[in-house]
Each structure stands twice: as C-alpha cells, then as structure tokens.
Amino acid sequence: MSTVVVPEPGGLVETRTVVQSAISWKAPITYGVLGLLSLLCFGLFTPGGHVSTFVVSTAADAVQISPVVLPSRLTAVLLSLVVLAAAGYSAWAAARRRHVGAWVPVVVGVCVVLGFLVWASAGKERPITFTTLLVSGLVLSLPLVFGSMAGLLCERSGIINIAIEGQLLAGAFLAAVAATVAGNPYVGLVAAPLAGVLVAALLAWFSITYRVNQIIVGVVLNVLVIGLTSFLFSAVLSQDIAGLNSPGRLPTLAVPFLSEIPVIGPVLFRQNILVYLMIATVVVLQVMVFRSRWGLRMRSVGEHPKAADTVGIDVNRTRWRNTLLGGAVAGLGGAAFTIAAGLSFQKEMTGGKGYIALAAMILGRWSPKGALAAALLFGFADTLRVGLSLVNTGVPSQFLAMLPYLATIFAVAGLVGRVRPPAAEGVPYPK
Amino acid sequence: MTAAQQTPQAPPADSAPAVREPVLRQILSSSGTLVALSVVVALVVAAVLIALADPDAQAALGYLFARPGDFFAASWDAVYGAYSSLFRGAVFDPQAATFQRAIRPLTETLTAATPLIFAGLGLAVAFRSGLFNIGAQGQVVLGATFAAFAGFTFDLPPVVHMVVAVAFGVVAGALWAGIAGVLKARTGANEVIVTIMLNSIAGFLMAYLLTTAAFKRPGSNPISPILDADAMFPRLLGSGFRLHLGFVLALLAAWGVWWLMERSADGYRFRAVGLNPDAARTAGIRISSVYVKVMLVAGALAGMGGVSQVLGTEGVLQDGVAGSIGFDAITVALLGRSTPAGTVGAALLFGALRAGSPLMQTVSGTPIDIVLVVQAIIVLLIAAPPLVRAIFRLPAPSNAREVVS
Numbered sequence: 001m002s003t004v005v006v007p008e009p010g011g012l013v014e015t016r017t018v019v020q021s022a023i024s025w026k027a028p029i030t031y032g033v034l035g036l037l038s039l040l041c042f043g044l045f046t047p048g049g050h051v052s053t054f055v056v057s058t059a060a061d062a063v064q065i066s067p068v069v070l071p072s073r074l075t076a077v078l079l080s081l082v083v084l085a086a087a088g089y090s091a092w093a094a095a096r097r098r099h100v101g102a103w104v105p106v107v108v109g110v111c112v113v114l115g116f117l118v119w120a121s122a123g124k125e126r127p128i129t130f131t132t133l134l135v136s137g138l139v140l141s142l143p144l145v146f147g148s149m150a151g152l153l154c155e156r157s158g159i160i161n162i163a164i165e166g167q168l169l170a171g172a173f174l175a176a177v178a179a180t181v182a183g184n185p186y187v188g189l190v191a192a193p194l195a196g197v198l199v200a201a202l203l204a205w206f207s208i209t210y211r212v213n214q215i216i217v218g219v220v221l222n223v224l225v226i227g228l229t230s231f232l233f234s235a236v237l238s239q240d241i242a243g244l245n246s247p248g249r250l251p252t253l254a255v256p257f258l259s260e261i262p263v264i265g266p267v268l269f270r271q272n273i274l275v276y277l278m279i280a281t282v283v284v285l286q287v288m289v290f291r292s293r294w295g296l297r298m299r300s301v302g303e304h305p306k307a308a309d310t311v312g313i314d315v316n317r318t319r320w321r322n323t324l325l326g327g328a329v330a331g332l333g334g335a336a337f338t339i340a341a342g343l344s345f346q347k348e349m350t351g352g353k354g355y356i357a358l359a360a361m362i363l364g365r366w367s368p369k370g371a372l373a374a375a376l377l378f379g380f381a382d383t384l385r386v387g388l389s390l391v392n393t394g395v396p397s398q399f400l401a402m403l404p405y406l407a408t409i410f411a412v413a414g415l416v417g418r419v420r421p422p423a424a425e426g427v428p429y430p431k
Numbered sequence: 432m433t434a435a436q437q438t439p440q441a442p443p444a445d446s447a448p449a450v451r452e453p454v455l456r457q458i459l460s461s462s463g464t465l466v467a468l469s470v471v472v473a474l475v476v477a478a479v480l481i482a483l484a485d486p487d488a489q490a491a492l493g494y495l496f497a498r499p500g501d502f503f504a505a506s507w508d509a510v511y512g513a514y515s516s517l518f519r520g521a522v523f524d525p526q527a528a529t530f531q532r533a534i535r536p537l538t539e540t541l542t543a544a545t546p547l548i549f550a551g552l553g554l555a556v557a558f559r560s561g562l563f564n565i566g567a568q569g570q571v572v573l574g575a576t577f578a579a580f581a582g583f584t585f586d587l588p589p590v591v592h593m594v595v596a597v598a599f600g601v602v603a604g605a606l607w608a609g610i611a612g613v614l615k616a617r618t619g620a621n622e623v624i625v626t627i628m629l630n631s632i633a634g635f636l637m638a639y640l641l642t643t644a645a646f647k648r649p650g651s652n653p654i655s656p657i658l659d660a661d662a663m664f665p666r667l668l669g670s671g672f673r674l675h676l677g678f679v680l681a682l683l684a685a686w687g688v689w690w691l692m693e694r695s696a697d698g699y700r701f702r703a704v705g706l707n708p709d710a711a712r713t714a715g716i717r718i719s720s721v722y723v724k725v726m727l728v729a730g731a732l733a734g735m736g737g738v739s740q741v742l743g744t745e746g747v748l749q750d751g752v753a754g755s756i757g758f759d760a761i762t763v764a765l766l767g768r769s770t771p772a773g774t775v776g777a778a779l780l781f782g783a784l785r786a787g788s789p790l791m792q793t794v795s796g797t798p799i800d801i802v803l804v805v806q807a808i809i810v811l812l813i814a815a816p817p818l819v820r821a822i823f824r825l826p827a828p829s830n831a832r833e834v835v836s
Contacts, residue, residue: 026618210815215563215623216765220810223762227803228480234798235484347800355565355627362624398639405628405635413620 027100028091030414031108035083038112042119043077050123054130060270062260068130072122079115083108102370109377113384120395133383134267138275141379142340143168143350145278146333147357148364148371149285150196153326154203155366156289157319158302158424162218163203164330165354166225170195171334173229176345177237179247179338188247188339189274189332196331197324199225204323208316211428222354230347237345249342250274274332274340281329286368298322302422305429315429330354359408366421374411378404466766468819469812470780473805474514480804481513481797482506512795519794521787531671536786538674542744544775544782546571546736548681550760551778552688553608553732555769559692560725561705566611566626567733568757569633570604574734576637577603579741579748580646582658592661597738604734605727607633612726616719622726630757638750646748655748664743677739681778684732685771691728692771701725733757759785762810781806 050072057065086108093100121128147164154161161167174195179188202221207214237245250272259269268279289295297318300308305315337349356378364370381404385397482488488509491502519526521540527533550567557564578600587595611629614620640646641653648656664676692698703711704721712718736756745752763781767773784806788799812819820827 206811206815206818210818212811212814216814217811219565219761220765220807220814223758223803224807224811227800227805227807230800231480231798231804232484234800239486352627352631359624359627362621396639396642398635398642402632402635405631408628409614409620409625412624413614413618 023094023097025091025094026414027104028087028094030410031083031087031090031104034108034112035080035087038083038115039077039080042115043073043080046073046076046119046122048073052118052121052124053127054117054121055127055132056130057262058131058266060254060260061262061265063262065262067127070118072118076115076118079111079118082111083115086111102373106373113380116384128387131263131266133380133387134263135271136386137376137380137383138267138271139336139340139379140382141375142274142278142336143333143353144357144360144375144378145282145372146336147330147354148361148375149281149368150326150330150333151358151361152285152289152366152368152371153298153322153329154200155361155425156302156422157298157322158305158315158422158427158429159204159207159319159323160214160218160426161200161203161323161326161330162215162358163199163221163225163354164357165350165352166218166222167196167199167327167330168334168337168350168354168357169222169225169229169348170199171331172337172349173232173334173345174331175335176247176338176343177244180244183248185248185250185339186273189250189335192335192339193328193331196327196329196334198327200323200327200330203327204320208319208323208428211430214426226348229345233345233347241344245344247339247342247344250340272340274336277332281332282368282372289368299422302424305424305427309429309431316431319429330357333357356404356408359412362421363408363411377407381407462768462816464825465816465819466809466813468823468825469809472812472819472822473808476808477801477805478510478514481510481801484797485509509795509797513791513797513801516794517784517787517791519787520790521783535672536790538668538672539786540779540783541678542673542675542782543785544778545675545677545681545739545743546756547760547763547778547781547785548775549677549684549736549739550733550756551763551767551774552681552684552771553604553729553736554760554764555767555771555774556688556692556701556732557725557729558764558769559705560701560721561708562612562615562722562725562729563623564608564611564626564726564729565623565761566608566629566757567729567736567760568753568755569626569630570608570730570733571737571740571753571757571760572630572633572637573607574600574604574737575741575745575752576640576646576737576748578734578738579655579658579752582662582742583656583748584645586659587661589661592659593664593742596658596662596742597735600738600741601731601734604737605731608726608730608733609723612723615726616722622722637748641748641750653750658741658746662742663746664739673744675739675743677743680735681739682775684735685775688732689771697724733760736760759806762806766810766813768813780809 052070052072052075054068054070056068057063086104090100090104117128147168150167151161151164171192175188175192177188178191179185182188199221202224203214203217206212206217233245252270252272253276255269259265261269268275289298297308297313301313301315301318308318309315334350337343338345343349357375360374360378361371363374364372385400385403482505483492485505485508487505488502491498491505495502520536522537524533524536527535550571553570554564554567578596581596581599582592585592585595607629608626611620611622611625614625615622638653641655646655648654666672667674667676667678690698692702700711700716700721701724703714703716704718704725708718711721737753740752740754740756741748759781760778763777764774766777766780767775784802788802791797792799817827819825
C-alpha cells in the first residue's frame with residue numbers, strides 16, 4: 001500500500017490511497033535457488049578438463065552436423081549464470097510489479113536441463129544423442145498432451161475430469177483391439193476416441209444428470225476402467241493374442257524437405273500421424289478456446305453458469321458436449337500407448353499418466369499452450385530418466401525418476417501457487 | 432391443537448395403514464437398502480461380464496437361438512463357480528475338512544480389511560475436512576518402510592520394540608502427508624496434485640532405500656531383512672490364523688476418529704472448514720493450521736495401514752508391500768460416506784472381495800480384476816441414489832440428505 005499525491009488539474013491536491021497487491025517474490029526466489037543449485041552441482045562439481053559430447057544429426061538429415069563437443073565445466077557455469085540472470089531479471093520485474101512473459105520459466109527450465117545433461121555426460125565415452133532425446137521426449141509426452149487438453153476441455157466448461165487416466169486406458173485398449181481385428185492401425189486411431197467418449201459419457205451422466213461429486217466419479221471411473229480392461233485382458237485377450245492384441249504400428253509420415261532439416265526435422269516432421277494430430281489439436285484449441293464463440297460459451301459456462309444461462313446458453317448441454325469432446329481427445333491420447341508405439345495392450349499400461357496430465361493442465365493454468373509446455377516438460381524428464389540410466393551418472397535411477405514429480409510439486413507450490421481454476425468447476429448446475 | 436393430536440403414540444385406528452406405509456417407504460428408501468441394492472446391481476453386472484468372457488458360454492452363444500438353454504446353463508456354471516468360490520474364499524468354506532479351516536476365510540477377510548480400515552479412516556478425515564487427499568498410497572508406503580526399518584534394525588525388548596516400530600510408521604506417514612498440508616496452508620498448492628506426486632515419489636523412495644545397505648539384506652534382490660519377531664503384531668487367534676492385533680487397533684482407531692470428528696473441538700473445526708472454509712475463516716478458525724493438522728491425522732492413520740501390513744502380515748519390506756491399499760482406500764472412504772462406521776463396513780466388504788478373489792481365480796479361472804469392477808460399480812451407484820431408485824422403482828425419501836462427502 002502506498003500513498004500517492006496526485007495533483008489535480010484545478011490546483012487542488014488530493015491524497016489518494018492506492019491499494020496494490022503484495023509483491024510476489026516466489027518466482028525470483030525459485031529461479032535463484034535453481035540457478036545456485038545448478039551452479040554448485042553441475043558447474044563447480046564437474047571436474048575441469050572434461051568435455052561433453054552432443055550428437056545432433058541423425059542419419060536421414062540433409063545437412064550433417066558433426067557432434068558438438070563442449071567443455072563441461074565452462075558450459076555448465078555459463079548455463080547457470082543464464083538462470084541466475086533470469087532470476088535477477090524476474091526480481092527486477094517483480095519489484096516494479098511488471099509481468100514477466102512465459103519465456104522466463106522456459107529459459108530457466110531449458111538451461112537447468114541442459115546444465116544437467118552437460119554434467120551427466122561430462123567425460124563419458126557415450127555421447128548424448130540430443131535429437132533422439134528430443135524425439136522420444138515428444139513421443140512420451142503425447143498421452144500427456146492429449147490428456148491435458150481433455151482435462152482442459154472439461155474443466156473450462158465446469159466439469160472436473162479426474163477420469164483422464166481411465167479415458168487414456170480405455171483408448172489404449174480399444175485402439176489395440178480394433179487395430180488388430182481390422183489389421184490396420186488407422187482403424188485403431190478411429191476406435192480410440194470412441195472408447196474415451198464412452199468413459200466421458202459415464203462421467204457426464206453421473207456428474208451432470210445425477211450431480212454426483214465429480215472428483216468421486218472420476219476416481220471411481222478410473223478404477224472401473226482399470227478393472228474392466230484388466231479383466232478383459234486376462235479373460236479374453238490373453239486367449240488369442242495374435243487375433244486380438246497384436247496391433248501394427250502407425251507408419252511414420254515424413255514431410256518432404258522439412259523432415260530433412262537437422263534437429264527440427266526429425267522432431268517435428270518425421271513422426272506418425274498422432275504427433276501431427278497432437279500439434280493440430282493444441283493449435284486449434286489455443287485459438288478456439290480464446291477466440292471463438294464456442295470457446296467463449298464454454299468458458300462462460302465454466303465461470304458463471306447462471307449468467308450463461310441467462311443469456312440463453314444451455315449450460316448442461318454445453319457441458320455434456322465438451323465432456324464428450326474431452327473424452328474423445330483423451331481416448332486419442334490413449335492410442336499413443338499401443339498403436340503409436342506398435343505395442344500390444346498390457347494391464348494398467350497408462351501407469352498414472354492421466355494424473356500427470358491433470359497436473360500438466362493445472363501447471364499450464366488451464367491454457368492449451370501452457371499445458372503443452374508442462375506436458376512436454378514431463379515427457380522430456382521421462383526421456384532423460386530412461387536415457388541417463390544408460391549413461392551411468394552415479395545418481396540412483398530412482399532419484400532421476402522422482403525428478404518430474406518433484407518439479408511438479410516445486411512448480412505448484414513455488415511458481416503457480418494459488419492457481420485460479422474456472423470458478424464453477426465441480427459445481428453442478430441444476431435447472 | 433388438542434393433546435390427542437400432538438401425541439404420536441396413540442394414532443386413531445383407521446389411520447394405521449397410513450402410518451405403516453411410511454415405514455415401508457422408509458425402509459425402501461433407507462441408505463442400508465441402497466447399499467444392498469447397489470451391491471446386487473454390481474454383482475449382476477459382473478456376472479454378465481463373467482458369463483460373456485467364459486469360453487463355454489461364448490461357444491454356446493454362437494447357437495443361442497437354436498438352443499438357448501446351453502448358453503444359459505454355461506453362463507450359470509461360470510457365474511456360480513466364480514461367486515461360490517469367492518464366498519468360500521472370503522466368508523465360510525463348507526468343503527473344508529475341519530471347522531478351523533472352514534472359518535479361516537472369514538479371518539482372512541478381517542485381515543485384508545485391516546489396512547483398508549486404517550487408510551480409509553485417514554481419507555475419511557481428510558474428505559470431511561474438505562481436503563481431497565489422494566495420497567494415502569504414499570503414506571501407506573512410507574509407514575510400511577519406516578515401521579519395517581525400526582522392526583529389523585533395532586534390538587529392543589518385546590513390547591517396546593513393537594511400539595517403537597508402530598511409532599516410526601505412524602510418524603513417517605504423518606510427516607509425509609504433512610508436506611501436502613503445509614504446502615496447501617502456506618502456498619495454496621492444490622492438495623490433489625501434491626498428494627498424487629508424493630505417491631509416486633514415495634514409491635521411488637522406497638525402491639531406492641531397498642537398494643541401500645541400511646535396508647537391503649545381502650543378496651541381489653531388493654528385499655529387506657526379516658523383521659524381528661518381537662516387533663510383529665501378535666496373532667489374535669493363534670498361529671493357525673493370520674488375524675493380528677492390527678484389526679483391534681483398527682477398530683479402536685475408528686472409534687478414535689469418531690470421537691475426534693464428533694466430540695472434540697479440533698474435529699469441529701475440521702468439519703467447519705470442510706463444510707465452508709470461508710465461513711470457518713470468518714468465524715475465527717485458522718484454516719492453515721487446520722489443513723496441516725488434518726493432513727497429519729490422515730497421514731498417521733494411513734501410515735498405520737502400512738504398519739499393519741508389515742508388522743501384521745508381511746513381516747518383510749519389499750516392492751509391492753503396500754499393494755494398492757492407498758487407492759482402494761479411496762473407494763472405501765467414499766463407499767463409507769466418510770464416516771468411521773461406514774468406512775469399517777466398506778473396508779470389510781472390500782476386504783472380503785480381496786480375500787476371496789485369489790480362490791476365485793484358481794478355482795473358477797475368473798480373473799481377479801473383476802473385483803475392481805464390482806467395487807467401482809458399487810461406489811458409483813451409492814453415489815447416485817436416484818439411479819438405484821430408478822432401477823428398482825423405489826420411492827424417493829421425503830427429506831433424506833443425498834449428498835456424498
């Protein structure tokens with residue numbers, strides 16, 4: 001709170017008290033701590049004289065780039081300094097109550113991860129295959145991105161979707177079975193959203209029609225889907241694996257020319273159709289949620305259903321539609337587990353990814369691009385865990401496995417803090 | 432108004448049917464009937480699944496219209512085989528040689544229900560205080576890990592050793608849940624996310640600890656040394672039964688939770704915050720300290736679930752020792768409508784399904800996972816009373832509360 005003396009045009013001096021919100025120092029402190037940790041652990045603990053090797057090119061690239069060799073300690077120190085600079089900038093902006101863009105956390109995240117990679121590969125025989133890491137990170141984040149978009153569609157219209165996990169699992173199941181029976185993975189791609197819609201229909205039926213607590217319905221639906229798919233897997237699929245549970249893999253569709261660009265090509269343009277669908281979904285949602293009539297109606301139903309009703313929007317119909325659409329998107333994400341990877345369905349193969357997707361959505365503050373960033377973060381963290389267990393770092397693999405979860409807690413508590421979900425989320429609208 | 436009209440004990444003779452009808456109505460619309468009917472519907476749905484998945488029934492389905500009897504006979508065999516073996520595994524086995532063997536399934540049900548009661552109570556306390564704690568699994572894992580650590584590391588006299596092991600587990604569970612409570616109170620971090628993340632972290636932490644010298648027994652497998660016999664819960668019915676002291680402690684804990692929530696000042700605050708945090712804050716209740724306290728209590732109870740698992744039945748710490756107790760406990764607490772008595776009842780039901788399902792799988796070949804389907808359908812139906820009433824065409828209660836949690 002500060003008292004500002006404002007000279008009025010008429011010569012009168014009026015004392016006006018301006019109430020301002022308290023300055024939040026959370027973000028600068030978080031970045032600062034990360035920068036110092038990175039400087040200490042990755043910079044100063046790296047023995048001098050070691051080099052880190054990054055392989056950037058893949059065999060199919062048009063231009064071959066030779067592996068990048070970096071002096072480990074110097075690079076890590078420089079990266080840490082960048083993080084500290086970002087912390088300083090963010091502190092400067094906070095003191096002036098300026099809003100910093102989303103690029104600051106992204107820069108911090110990328111620098112810390114790169115510093116970690118440099119430290120992990122210092123002096124190791126085995127180079128870090130950088131592009132491959134990016135590709136597999138993107139593939140691992142597929143179900144997370146689809147899942148978080150599904151959660152976003154539901155929650156923006158006021159329905160809490162804890163059942164993402166179940167929708168992913170149902171999608172994975174039906175995709176595998178349909179693709180195997182039809183002998184064509186693209187059939188699985190059509191079937192997966194249907195499975196997600198079925199689960200979403202149950203969610204909508206219980207939470208909209210019967211007004212059951214939405215978190216309860218979601219949790220229970222997850223149990224139901226796990227039980228159903230595991231039961232059918234044991235009782236039916238395992239009797240005839242070749243005829244029911246051997247789906248083909250979605251073929252890789254390389255975009256001509258673009259796919260031959262180093263780094264970007266293999267990551268973005270040499271993927272299967274599901275990855276392209278993911279990118280399209282995020283872009284379309286980012287535009288539609290905030291720029292279209294449909295998006296405005298969805299958000300109004302999630303924020304203030306009574307006002308929406310007053311201007312003639314059918315609240316519950318809007319919620320039904322968006323919940324079903326969300327289910328379809330999550331079901332599509334489930335296809336990533338089976339047909340996109342060319343794997344057969346296994347019991348509980350989603351392994352809690354639906355919950356991580358939910359966390360990604362909240363971390364991304366209910367916006368498609370934010371959720372995308374958070375989901376990619378989780379996907380890459382997962383890849384690092386797998387990739388680094390090959391490069392022996394001396395860090396127990398369990399701690400690497402914890403990293404994304406720790407990062408989430410850190411982010412939820414430190415950066416995001418009191419996030420504001422859609423106001424009418426979880427509140428049934430009786431009419 | 433006359434005195435006669437005010438006295439309900441002496442209704443006029445001609446209005447007797449009118450009095451009796453509401454009684455019937457009350458029974459039909461009571462929550463007990465609701466639970467029973469939900470269980471029936473769940474078992475029927477599961478029966479349909481079992482029948483459709485049965486190879487004989489599938490074969491008979493091919494000529495259903497030519498000889499429908501074959502299909503129904505095969506279905507009946509499959510369903511009867513599954514449910515009778517479930518009953519034999521969970522309640523009473525009439526085919527057993529001795530009486531002791533025959534009632535052993537019932538004690539197995541009580542044993543399986545014990546950790547579910549503890550963890551379910553922990554979740555019930557949190558749910559009623561408005562905290563959606565998904566983290567029982569992590570708290571169970573931590574409770575089991577530290578109780579086991581105290582159990583195989585220290586060398587203490589008989590009773591003391593057990594008490595110390597219990598204390599280790601309870602404190603570990605409470606502190607683990609306390610992290611979520613403190614973060615919620617201090618920074619407003621969403622407890623659903625934090626507890627989900629803590630579940631995963633707890634799993635990895637236990638996996639890591641089982642590779643360290645302090646926890647791992649010599650050898651290549653990640654498994655701890657066997658716990659000291661002094662630290663283990665005594666068996667209640669002799670060595671022939673696995674039922675242990677933990678069950679009695681669980682019932683005591685249920686009473687304790689009832690007392691805490693209904694009779695103590697803290698419980699009053701917990702419930703007030705759960706019903707309306709803004710009103711509670713206005714009334715002068717410190718919400719942040721309530722959040723921390725609730726999570727400590729919830730974590731201690733869930734930690735006890737892990738303790739009873741290691742000290743009661745397992746006797747050793749290894750991966751999977753906590754099973755899915757923490758997740759099953761969510762459905763237990765929901766089914767029990769977050770009341771202590773309801774939670775105990777729900778835990779007994781789920782304990783029976785848990786105890787009976789292995790026999791069902793071996794005898795009738797019905798996969799154990801059908802139990803999850805039954806559990807989920809029961810909870811879904813109980814949460815939606817109008818649906819159950821619509822299925823059975825029951826009358827609606829005049830003024831019943833239909834809100835879950």
